[in-house]
Structures are given as structure tokens and as C-alpha cells.
Amino acid sequence: MKAVRFVPLRPKVWQKVIRLFLATAIALILMRNALPLIRQISFFGLYQVATPEKVVALTYDDGPAPPYTEAILEILDDYQAKATFYVVGQNIEIYPDTVRKTIAAGHELSNHSYEHKYMAFRSWDYITNEVDKTDQLLRNLGVTGQIDFRPPWGRRCFLLPLYLHQQQKRLVIWDVDSFDWEIEASPVDIAARVIGAVQPGSIVLMHDGGGDRQRTVEATDLILSQLTEAGYRFVTVAELFELS
Numbered sequence: 166m167k168a169v170r171f172v173p174l175r176p177k178v179w180q181k182v183i184r185l186f187l188a189t190a191i192a193l194i195l196m197r198n199a200l201p202l203i204r205q206i207s208f209f210g211l212y213q214v215a216t217p218e219k220v221v222a223l224t225y226d227d228g229p230a231p232p233y234t235e236a237i238l239e240i241l242d243d244y245q246a247k248a249t250f251y252v253v254g255q256n257i258e259i260y261p262d263t264v265r266k267t268i269a270a271g272h273e274l275s276n277h278s279y280e281h282k283y284m285a286f287r288s289w290d291y292i293t294n295e296v297d298k299t300d301q302l303l304r305n306l307g308v309t310g311q312i313d314f315r316p317p318w319g320r321r322c323f324l325l326p327l328y329l330h331q332q333q334k335r336l337v338i339w340d341v342d343s344f345d346w347e348i349e350a351s352p353v354d355i356a357a358r359v360i361g362a363v364q365p366g367s368i369v370l371m372h373d374g375g376g377d378r379q380r381t382v383e384a385t386d387l388i389l390s391q392l393t394e395a396g397y398r399f400v401t402v403a404e405l406f407e408l409s
Contacts, residue, residue, distance in 0.1 A: 225237060
């Protein structure tokens, strides 16, 4: 049986491996350092507003979705708080009355796509249809003024921000994630995550649709109660950006 020979790499091969390793390391460092800068460029999305005022924007995705949307509306009304609902076009068609109730209560309605599918690496036609179709549904139900957009799961690539920029629409993300979709998270867990992370000008992500959101309903009450005691006001995303 012949022994296995170790054939050393040629010097040029070693040099290529070292250069590749160094280039990868440098790229990772630059990407990590660039993330805070990217967050400040509105083209890629707006995460929060720099303000000394103790204001916060609660946002709810994936609705309208009875009975959870209505339950959240009642709690918001108890605290005289305003919020922003990022609604899905297909759900608007099923629950138009819930949208009307949300508008009548003085909350902000924004666009969360029509089908609620990943919008990164999609075609231009797909992107425009998802945005425009849902915008029109909201207009038909009485939404006036600017309609912001938030992509499903916050996923976006170059074409979506480009189209929104051309349409002069805000691309709104968030800086505080409640993780209310986690199965094991209790209302207390959800509220604690939000309360512990909120700062003046924060945009908080929660969900009123996409499943059983009773825990989010209960967490909303806890969040409003404790942050109100801490001196916070609750405004829509549009009102939040007016402060900037």
C-alpha cells in the first residue's frame, strides 16, 4: 500500500488563498461598520427619528385581522394613543370594515404589499403591482395623504427602494422588534422586550394579523400602561417624522 503524499501548494496558490482570506475579512469589517451608516440613508429605509421628545410609534403589520385589530383599537382608544397599521391588500379586500374603523379612529394606514411575499429580487412589474394595487385599495376606502410602505419581513433589494424613491414614498422599517410572533413569548415577554428597547423616536414592530395575536393584544395594554407612566406619547409614523 502506497503512502499518501502531501503535495504542498505552490507559492502562487498560497498567495491567492491569503489574498482571498484578507479580502473576505476586510469586506466583513466594512459591512459591519457600514450598517449604522446605511440606517441613516432614507433610500434603504427609515428606522427611527432623532428627537429629544419622549414619543414612540407603535406599528402593527399583516392586518386587518378581526378580532385582534378591533381589540387593539379599543386598547389604543383607552389610552388616547395613535398607531400605524401596515395592511396587506388581500386582507383589505376581505375586511374592509375593519379598515374603515381604523381610519375613523384616527390611526394611520400604510401599505404592506398586496400578497405579503418576499419582495427582494423581484421584477419591476411585480414590485409596482404590489405597491400600487394596495395603495388603490386604501384610497378607495378613504385614506388620504401620503401612504408609506413597509415590505414583508422588512426584506428589500435595490429595485423596491428605487421605485419607492421615484414615487416619493417613505420606506419604513423599525428599530424595536417585539418578536411577538415567537410561539413561546408571553404578553409579559413581548412587552418587556419593547419597553426595554424603546427610546425617544422609536418605531416598534408588532403584528395584528398573520395568526393568533391575542398575546400581542395583551402586550399592547402593558406597553401603553408602562410607557405612559414613563412619560411617553404614542403617535403615528407620519406624526413622528414631522418631528424630524
